[in-house]
Amino acid sequence: xxxxxxxxxxxxxxxxxxxxxxxxxxxxxxxxxxxxxxxxxxxxxxxxxxxxxxxxxxxxxxxxxxxxxxxxxxxxxxxxxxxxxxxxxxxxxxxxxxxxxxxxxxxxxxxxxxxxxxxxxxxxxxxxxxxxxxxxx
Amino acid sequence: xxxxxxxxxxxxxxxxxxxxxxxxxxxxxxxxxxxxxxxxxxxxxxxxxxxxxxxxxxxxxxxxxxxxxxxxxxxxxxxxxxxxxxxxxxxxxxxxxxxxxxxxxxxxxxxxxxxxxxxxxxxxxxxxxxxxxxxxxxxxxxxxxxxxxxxxxxxxxxxxxxxxxxx
Numbered sequence: 001x002x003x004x005x006x007x008x009x010x011x012x013x014x015x016x017x018x019x020x021x022x023x024x025x026x027x028x029x030x031x032x033x034x035x036x037x038x039x040x041x042x043x044x045x046x047x048x049x050x051x052x053x054x055x056x057x058x059x060x061x062x063x064x065x066x067x068x069x070x071x072x073x074x075x076x077x078x079x080x081x082x083x084x085x086x087x088x089x090x091x092x093x094x095x096x097x098x099x100x101x102x103x104x105x106x107x108x109x110x111x112x113x114x115x116x117x118x119x120x121x122x123x124x125x126x127x128x129x130x131x132x133x134x135x136x137x
Numbered sequence: 138x139x140x141x142x143x144x145x146x147x148x149x150x151x152x153x154x155x156x157x158x159x160x161x162x163x164x165x166x167x168x169x170x171x172x173x174x175x176x177x178x179x180x181x182x183x184x185x186x187x188x189x190x191x192x193x194x195x196x197x198x199x200x201x202x203x204x205x206x207x208x209x210x211x212x213x214x215x216x217x218x219x220x221x222x223x224x225x226x227x228x229x230x231x232x233x234x235x236x237x238x239x240x241x242x243x244x245x246x247x248x249x250x251x252x253x254x255x256x257x258x259x260x261x262x263x264x265x266x267x268x269x270x271x272x273x274x275x276x277x278x279x280x281x282x283x284x285x286x287x288x289x290x291x292x293x294x295x296x297x298x299x300x301x302x303x304x
Contacts, residue, residue, distance in 0.1 A: 097218045
């Protein structure tokens with residue numbers, strides 16, 4: 001059973017006129033802070049993955065040369081016309097010599113780079129432009 | 138009858154449009170792709186392991202050296218590629234060549250009348266193969282750990298490459 005006297009008192013309390021604006025402003029600033037944090041984090045990850053891409057590509061190249069993958073692949077250019085006749089053995093040679101670790105390493109770094117670039121692109125307008133109000137609304 | 142079919146189609150459509158169905162379809166799709174990749178890896182790995190085993194078991198016979206056996210030193214590599222090789226020719230005989238790969242792994246490559254040997258834009262005879270030449274071989278492995286060559290590409294030597302492209 002609610003205390004009707006208290007309920008009547010609450011009904012009499014009028015919120016200040018600027019309360020809604022200040023609450024909305026606070027929500028907006030919190031969201032902006034969150035977006036900025038994500039933007040700078042994504043920028044850091046993008047930079048890091050760009051730096052990591054160089055050793056990853058080096059590792060892939062070293063592994064591809066060591067396993068013979070790059071030599072077998074070069075036949076596509078030198079003997080592209082006739083390699084079709086030996087496609088089964090050629091495909092097996094490529095599969096057997098595939099530098100799996102190097103491929104996974106390069107793919108992971110590229111995935112990280114693209115993912116962070118997507119976040120940067122999405123947040124850039126909000127952080128540097130006036131798109132936040134529109135997107136918040 | 139038609140109404141019955143339409144009723145069933147719309148029911149399936151409604152059912153399949155549910156997010157849970159979409160998610161389940163994605164999970165099943167990813168599982169199928171993962172399974173296919175796993176099976177492909179297993180298939181390729183089996184062939185590599187089988188060739189490496191036969192290569193190791195026949196090492197003594199092929200190279201008249203000390204027996205290395207299956208667990209031979211492959212210079213950090215796991216298993217050998219059985220459907221091809223690349224490296225420099227160590228020795229040439231009437232029906233085979235021995236190719237030394239990177240990491241000093243030697244493979245016997247059988248050269249038959251069906252083997253196509255290309256050097257530059259020309260097709261050459263097996264007798265024209267010389268020790269020291271760099272080659273890329275595509276072929277199929279046999280039961281004694283050798284590769285029956287189908288295509289041999291002779292790479293231009295450093296000197297030839299420089300002559301062709303003076304820059």
